């Protein structure tokens with residue numbers, strides 16, 4: 001035990017030095033390494049052949065210039081990233097994020113998480129992530145198109161159906177995937193559907209992909225609640241964010257009988273004691289690309305807040321679906337005081353390490369993002385299957401596959417936690433279950 005603890009601490013110190021100034025990456029690695037100490041006690045062979053060090057080092061990191069011309073003729077320069085983290089289980093797979101906060105450390109944290117998440121889906125996909133510090137907010141359609149074309153002009157040489165298959169994330173939805181795919185097709189002179197997921201339905205996209213992350217998060221939340229003697233029926237739920245993941249989490253939670261009591265964006269949050277009018281929210285966010293305060297002007301009984309925090313609301317369930325580190329220790333304490341018993345992460349790493357500690361101490365049932373939001377990438381892998389077989393499946397069939405995948409993730413996570421004597425600790429369960437499959441593949445494939 002002591003040897004493993006020391007070795008893991010040694011790896012981590014080295015990682016901090018070699019990856020200075022990347023706090024989000026450190027945070028994601030620390031959480032996983034913490035769980036791996038338990039595995040190494042029981043299965044010390046996972047420490048052989050430099051496995052842990054190799055796992056924490058991306059196979060490839062690509063950084064590139066993205067120049068584009070604004071509508072007023074100004075030349076703008078952004079930075080593009082693709083981190084191809086681990087391809088032991090399949091082609092690199094993970095989204096592209098366009099947001100001004102994007103830097104290498106953020107893409108590495110997301111790529112690292114993606115390895116274990118993709119492994120948990122049970123599908124043959126490796127882990128990667130990419131993006132740019134480009135801010136789509138306030139840009140015209142033509143500017144978005146020129147940016148996407150410039151981004152893909154470099155990215156196209158690094159991706160492919162069997163190599164690396166990007167998708168959307170914050171700031172990258174159907175519109176951006178369309179422009180990216182168009183430029184890929186033009187540059188390669190091939191209609192290679194399998195190179196990107198989240199495509200439009202008439203040119204290789206899959207039904208349910210748009211809904212998948214939010215729906216999947218709700219399916220697995222309900223499964224966790226049922227396993228602990230509750231259900232979403234009649235529950236009060238807070239959903240942060242109002243983007244792709246949040247909207248479809250709200251829709252499915254309400255379909256299952258819950259009342260969603262609040263949602264947000266970066267301008268503030270909206271209290272909705274009587275539930276959310278999902279069609280109105282879609283119209284504001286997906287069609288008009290507006291802000292959440294527009295919702296209260298058109299819906300009855302909703303209140304917009306610029307100050308305070310959405311985590312001050314009373315509820316049974318919290319689904320953070322916006323961005324990393326949006327729940328800190330104090331917010332988590334508020335959740336406890338306000339009666340929240342379940343937290344499931346629609347976003348990637350929305351809870352800080354301190355918040356997770358508060359959940360543990362207060363016996364909040366907590367599903368980390370790599371399990372709770374895996375429905376998006378799982379359905380992307382189903383899109384790849386449909387592309388490979390030149391087929392397209394019905395909504396019902398695809399949704400049923402998604403549901404079964406999420407239920408399997410819960411069963412596997414829960415059983416692994418119990419196997420390692422941490423019953424009910426879904427962080428440990430998800431980390432270990434995700435790790436073992438990748439680790440076995442890496443050991444089988446030799447030191448590469």
Ligand code: NDP
Pocket residue numbers: 168169170171172213241242243244245246264265266267321322323324346347348373374376377
């Ligand atoms: P969207 O861009 O569609 O929506 C993001 C939402 O979060 C918006 O409401 C946005 O508000 C809010 N938000 C983003 N950054 C911040 C911030 N710094 N502070 C406050 N609010 C913020 O993205 P998605 O819904 O696709 O992604 C949300 C989360 O889910 C991310 O963590 C992503 O990595 C994760 N995820 C997404 C998947 C997918 O399939 N899309 C799959 C798995 C995980 P505003 O518009 O004001 O910026």
